[in-house]
Amino acid sequence: MIGDGFAVRSLALTLRDGSEISAHRHGWGQLVYARSGTIEALTGDGMWFAPATRAIWIPAALDHRLRCRGEVALRTLYLAPGLAAPLSAVGTIEVVPLLRELIVHITRLGMLHPDNPAEARLAAVLVDLLSDARREQLQLPLPRDGRARSVAERLIAAPADQARNATLARDAGASLRSLQRLFLHETGLTLEAWRRQARLLHAITLLTAGDGMVAVALGCGYTSTSAFSAAFRRTFGLAPSSYRGARE
Numbered sequence: 248m249i250g251d252g253f254a255v256r257s258l259a260l261t262l263r264d265g266s267e268i269s270a271h272r273h274g275w276g277q278l279v280y281a282r283s284g285t286i287e288a289l290t291g292d293g294m295w296f297a298p299a300t301r302a303i304w305i306p307a308a309l310d311h312r313l314r315c316r317g318e319v320a321l322r323t324l325y326l327a328p329g330l331a332a333p334l335s336a337v338g339t340i341e342v343v344p345l346l347r348e349l350i351v352h353i354t355r356l357g358m359l360h361p362d363n364p365a366e367a368r369l370a371a372v373l374v375d376l377l378s379d380a381r382r383e384q385l386q387l388p389l390p391r392d393g394r395a396r397s398v399a400e401r402l403i404a405a406p407a408d409q410a411r412n413a414t415l416a417r418d419a420g421a422s423l424r425s426l427q428r429l430f431l432h433e434t435g436l437t438l439e440a441w442r443r444q445a446r447l448l449h450a451i452t453l454l455t456a457g458d459g460m461v462a463v464a465l466g467c468g469y470t471s472t473s474a475f476s477a478a479f480r481r482t483f484g485l486a487p488s489s490y491r492g493a494r495e
């Protein structure tokens with residue numbers, strides 16, 4: 248099935264830091280790619296991050312909203328239902344150079360029509376590249392319980408918050424034991440691991456914006472760059488410099 252007579256549609260926007268696209272859903276699958284800045288996709292269950300060189304795949308009919316960190320040159324592709332069928336659940340993927348150039352090229356064309364042989368081939372290559380793209384663990388699961396969710400939102404808003412876990416629990420109206428149980432049950436991560444993941448994902452946003460290592464470490468609640476770098480490597484298997492000032 249090809250929607251509206253097209254296989255792929257595209258949209259190009261430049262959005263300012265802090266811009267949000269409110270909650271919505273599509274009948275088409277969506278590839279969200281930022282040529283600069285960082286884009287965040289939020290669903291009821293989690294957040295997915297895409298700095299430059301990464302993208303987020305959002306399947307059809309999934310409620311989501313988008314948030315920009317830094318000035319974002321957004322390039323997004325919408326794939327018709329039949330074309331998007333082989334693609335899996337929401338997630339962050341690596342954008343290799345060929346996929347990047349294809350995204351930019353399709354955006355310049357505007358639409359791909361299945362009756363145009365050259366455009367149909369481009370659509371097929373796009374699906375192949377997306378299907379083979381490496382998934383990256385740039386996501387933060389979100390708890391649904393109101394008390395745990397308030398703690399999560401607090402830490403997302405202020406990753407460098409040094410409040411002890413017991414203080415977070417008290418401020419949220421829960422015991423520390425209950426809060427720890429909720430995070431593990433609803434996110435699959437302990438409260439400590441969740442907090443570390445939130446800090447390090449925030450670090451990627453700062454690194455992509457070109458912030459220096461000292462500023463990034465302090466902005467994420469670390470007292471030294473060595474401690475920050477070690478935690479980053481353990482979590483992502485890469486040095487922080489892999490994301491520093493990422494650009495095309």
